[in-house]
Amino acid sequence: MKPPVFDYVAPTAVEEAVALLGEHDFDAKILAGGQSLMPLLNMRLARPSILIDVARIPDLDFIRVDDSAVSIGAMTRQRTLELSAEVRERLGLLHDVMHFIAHPQNRNQGTVGGSLVHADPAAELPAVAAALGATFRTLGPDGERDIAVDDFFVTYLTTSMEPAELLTEIRFPLLPARSGHSVQEVARRHGDYALAGVVATVTLDDAGRIGDSRIVMFGVGDRPMRAVDAEQSLLGETPGEPVFAAAALKSIEALDEPLSDVHATAQYRTDLARVLTRRALTEAAVRAAGQGSAQ
């Protein structure tokens, strides 16, 4: 298994990368950390004529935290994010989810932006982006634009980005005070893609009732699957097992039939999604109750 022949360029500025993309259109592929693209090349499932390596663009590697969000450059390595004490403190969900993504040896190379634009429906980061309401900033021939997460993931391995656009930055809004989060997943082995997983957040109001909640399931659809009706059903409720069990049951109504394959049937994945949603909401609510301030 060796990669097919391709040309290679390593621009040092984003404008240069976008110009190259425009020149080569669908024949070009962006190389970031390569943890998904390189296996595809080795197996010759992808045959781009040119690779544009964006790892030498310093402007794409940063973590900035302000009062409302964590902004991350698309080329930032997952491991860098994982080791950031500031991110851990201000947006614990982004820190905690890293542990589920493959292995340290992959996270050392793999990038935040690369995982998001790859848009694998069983991947964790797209689900976290959906749960936090992230915004994606891209640069294309017509300039910059911001894409809301609900418009970003289209279907399997497909985003709403144009072929000549480059993802430059992802903005993850911080959770309000009295919020908690949880990531739950079941995989055959730790570090594998999930058979099914859930990212949930719960925000409590002053009376201790649920003021806001996000439920996003992954591995059970063609993109991160948000359960809006289930989220709505939680508003104003007092956190507790029966409330979360009912919301979990409602969550899986948001699913079309998940994939059946050699690893799990659609029925099994759906049932996992329900159980994991209940567990995620329960843990998120416990954490929210223990939180005086934003985490």
Next chain:
Amino acid sequence: MADLRKIRVTVNGEEHEAEIEPRLTLVDFLRGELGLTGTHVGCEHGVCGACTILWNGRSVRSCIMLAVQADGSELKTIEGVSSDGSLHPIQKAFIEEHGLQCGFCTPGFVMSVSELLEHSPDPSDDEIKDYLGGQICRCTGYQTIFGAVKSAARKVREAGESGAAGEGTD
């Protein structure tokens, strides 16, 4: 064939310059161009960890990295682990604790563990499992490897070789 590209890398402290095809993977460069065959080729899609090396101090899979991506980098392979003909404490621990049988996966394990101990000289059980999770061994059943890492950590601490302890790998 695509145009050749010139790269310059430092491997185990030694500088190398080469003209290579862009599609050459880093592991094939190390083995084929530099003759460093201690780094093994296993699954060739980043799952088994046999090809793990250190890239600027971080453990990575060299089968899913292109040699051109490593241009300007500092690399360390299993050949650079021992010094002056004497084995590194990690290598000694693997032998003493029976952390290998056939040995095919061992170079990858040793490189991963060397990164782990560099930034975490007294790793918790969970940390060790997190690192070993990225390496596949079909002989040992992992328990003896786990024991070898515990023993290696003790050895490295005692030898005071972890001078950069706690400063992280970044």
